[in-house]
Amino acid sequence: MTFKIVVCIKQVPDTNDIKWTEHNTIQREGLDSVINPYDIGAIQLAKNFKYLIPDSEITVVTMGPNQAIDALKTAVAMGCDDAVLLSDKRFSGSDTLATAYCLSQYIKTFVPDFDLIICGQQAVDGDTAQTPSSMAQKLNIEQITNVIAIKEANNDFSVCIKDTNDYKQEIKASYPFLMAFSQRDIDIIPDINGYIKAQNKTITVLNADDIKADTDSIGIKGSPTQVRKAFRPLNNRESIRIENESVQNIADFIVNEVNKCRTADE
Amino acid sequence: MNNRVLIYIEVNNGVVARVSKEIISHAKQNFLQSSIDGIVLGDEQSIDSALFDLKQLGLNKLYIIKDNLLDMTNAKVYANALSVFLENNQYDVLLMGATSDGRDIAPRLASKQDIGLTADCTGLEVDENGNLLATRPTYGGQLMATIVSKTKPNFATVRPGAFKYLQQSCNNETEIEYFSLSFDGLCSLLEVLYSENKPAAEDWTCSEIIVAGGLGIQNKENFNLIYKLADLLGAKPAASRAAVEQGWAEQSIQVGQTGNSVSPKLYIAFGISGAMQHMTGITNADKIVAININKDAPIMSGADIAIECDAVSLLHTLIGKLSD
Incomplete structure (x- = not known):
């Protein structure tokens, strides 16, 4: 039986290249979109599974406007077998909860017999890391996040290495389950065959009706969270400059600061 | 209400x-x-x-x-x-x-x-x-x-x-x-084969003063001066992400977006350029004193007091002074 892997990706603005408008909002025009770096790691991990479990099939899915087809084509060139775009005006404005709902509806409707879902640990634009766990709940499956490597994988189970700030674990899990991969420095350079495959690939485009989504649970309507305001971190510190002082004087000054801090405490 | x-x-x-x-x-x-x-x-x-x-x-x-x-x-x-x-x-x-x-x-x-x-x-x-x-x-x-x-x-x-x-x-x-509830049908299907706790992140909360070092410290040997000064001042040592990536300091003392957020009374930054990711971790510090040789480093405009000076020689001077 084919081992079915679903990789969820997100197209994000290239955060290394953010420009600001005079109102301190992000200048969206002319901003390049890239595949979230963590998601490229997820694609590579799916390819590793395919190597370990030969009869595997990788479907890559994303939600977004039509331009996200570029990201999906790139994912196919990188080695994914099939690509699906969830696109519908009614999806726009979805927060992490609504996004997780849409992705899980797609999986329930089109890949109910999936074995493994792989996501990147987080997206570099929002850094929330919420969508994978939220999706796992909607699908009622186990999750392993912060995965840095796979120790063992076969048709029945895999052993993942989870590495967080607090602990490191080896976890054995039977399918189906979801994992979130935390390596973000992986790059996949597609070869010429990959590009040809991507060029000829028809991307499946699905709307809210196709995935049997309840329209109250998608888009702005289905998104409980709203940004009330966005601002650039303000610097309200005095920024007193000390220049051309002798190292001795500066040392005295620092010791004085430390003493001031201590006395204030008493 | x-x-x-x-x-x-x-x-x-x-x-x-x-x-x-x-x-x-x-x-x-x-x-x-x-x-x-x-x-x-x-x-x-x-x-x-x-x-x-x-x-x-x-x-x-x-x-x-x-x-x-x-x-x-x-x-x-x-x-x-x-x-x-x-x-x-x-x-x-x-x-x-x-x-x-x-x-x-x-x-x-x-x-x-x-x-x-x-x-x-x-x-x-x-x-x-x-x-x-x-x-x-x-x-x-x-x-x-x-x-x-x-x-x-x-x-x-x-x-x-x-x-x-x-x-x-x-x-x-x-x-x-x-509060009691039924755990029927609610058990873990994951098997933890091995688990190792990491040393707890530094106890920053009790530290009123933090002495932090970045790339301007230049090498691992010099970074020991950060530990030494922290010790002499009864402060906690900290490091920027760049210094941790160089292998000069443990990840447990990393401050910034991907490390710890800290809120001491006094944060003294030696040779830290002050990338946005670092500044995010120290926004709640009462006072930030930055020492940097480069007067245009971002931290110099984000600090309360910005001192243009070579971080390493100041560390030597301070340690000499406090060891007397």
Whole structure:
């Protein structure tokens, strides 16, 4: 039986290249979109599974406007077998909860017999890391996040290495389950065959009706969270400059600061 | 108006997580007209050894879900148990520490309850209508967003170290209530074959002064001067991400967006350029003194006092002076 892997990706603005408008909002025009770096790691991990479990099939899915087809084509060139775009005006404005709902509806409707879902640990634009766990709940499956490597994988189970700030674990899990991969420095350079495959690939485009989504649970309507305001971190510190002082004087000054801090405490 | 606030208290190996205490301190100081309850989950051994500390947290009421199925934190099991609790108890605000486990549990709980969640907050306020205003950094700290939620409870996770823990003597012992639920069909399907706890992140909360070093320290040998000065001043040492990546310091003392947030009275930064990601971790410091040879380094305009000087020679001078 084919081992079915679903990789969820997100197209994000290239955060290394953010420009600001005079109102301190992000200048969206002319901003390049890239595949979230963590998601490229997820694609590579799916390819590793395919190597370990030969009869595997990788479907890559994303939600977004039509331009996200570029990201999906790139994912196919990188080695994914099939690509699906969830696109519908009614999806726009979805927060992490609504996004997780849409992705899980797609999986329930089109890949109910999936074995493994792989996501990147987080997206570099929002850094929330919420969508994978939220999706796992909607699908009622186990999750392993912060995965840095796979120790063992076969048709029945895999052993993942989870590495967080607090602990490191080896976890054995039977399918189906979801994992979130935390390596973000992986790059996949597609070869010429990959590009040809991507060029000829028809991307499946699905709307809210196709995935049997309840329209109250998608888009702005289905998104409980709203940004009330966005601002650039303000610097309200005095920024007193000390220049051309002798190292001795500066040392005295620092010791004085430390003493001031201590006395204030008493 | 009485705002009902519930704080998830994380207990690891019988010890109350510091971030839980930080959230309680912040809520007590800033959320007016609120009653603050806590909820804790764990197996018998863990709960019993934490019980004395749990009673001293100064909460209005503490709910405990104690079951031996809760020995290892499993996000699915914990989220579902918390969800059952929330179905039986109404709250306006729900807060959880954004630890690695908290970040696993919270989105599942929000998903189960179909409520909004704001992750990794560094600022929390309650407005006059009792709504939670949750502020978090996005785009690697380049932009801050204040987020509200139209579902109750308003739910947020909080970055460890973002708030100060204020040790308060509390006279009245917290009222405790055990909440029981059926764990039928609710057990972990994951098998933890091996588990190793990492050394706890530095106890930043108690440190009034932090001495931090960055790339300007130049090498590992020089970085020892940071440790030495910290020791002489009775301060805590810290490092920028760049210094950790060079292998000069342990990750446990990394400060910034991907490391720890700190809120000392005095933060002295030696040779740290002050990328946005670093500044995000120190926004709650009372005073920042930056020492950098490059007067155009970003930290020089983000500090209270910016001193143009070679970091390494100043470290030598300070150590010499204090060792006398």
